[in-house]
Amino acid sequence: MRTREASFLLGISRQRLLVLLAQGRVKGADKKGRFWEIPVNQSGMPVIIPARRGPKGIWHKQETKVPQMIHVNQHNIRDNIGKPPEELEPVVSVKHNERNDYGYDLYISGPCHIVYRPYNPAKCGAHVWINTYDPVQFVDTQFNLDPATARQAYKQIKR
Structure with a gap:
């Protein structure tokens, strides 16, 4: 999986995912030239390794079943x-x-x-x-015609 799909599934920005990749916090991720290859677990989600310090991550642990x-x-x-x-x-x-x-x-x-x-x-x-x-x-x-109210x-x- 590439970074765009992985960031969408995790519910974080692509830039944040790139930071996690640079820190080595995406389990099994490998860089091939300019592109990252990100493996997924059985549920189809990339695995993020928790950090030891700082606030708890807000990424989705599991994908919501139905969009x-x-x-x-x-x-x-x-x-x-x-x-x-x-x-x-x-x-x-x-x-x-x-x-x-x-x-x-x-x-x-x-x-x-x-x-x-x-x-x-x-x-x-x-x-x-x-x-x-x-x-x-x-x-x-209610189909509001007044743009100021909208x-x-x-x-x-x-x-």
Whole structure:
């Protein structure tokens, strides 16, 4: 596995992973020329050797089993053409553990992965979606036309 995939699985930045690699704290990692080769354990995760001093690491010990799926519903976008604002259907859906949430504007607080599968679509029929293991929060679920109010809601989420 390369550093980009390993940092995504561990939930840390690529730069932090490079520091851990330089310190020799990634078990079995080997540098081949300019690139690192990182082995994984049985659960598919790289193994980080704990340090003796300092704060405890915040990397994921195990990968979350099911990511949240963020999907833009094209049929709702088509159906919304020509409708007044109070009749617009939500176009963004978040699917997680058999639960669907709908809205117009959302914030992803961590890394995400964009997936395109033309020959193996999702259960809902989507060919393109975003997967993330980090929290997702809707900024707007009522189609807010006032950009100043939407900006305030976004700032509240960031805090």
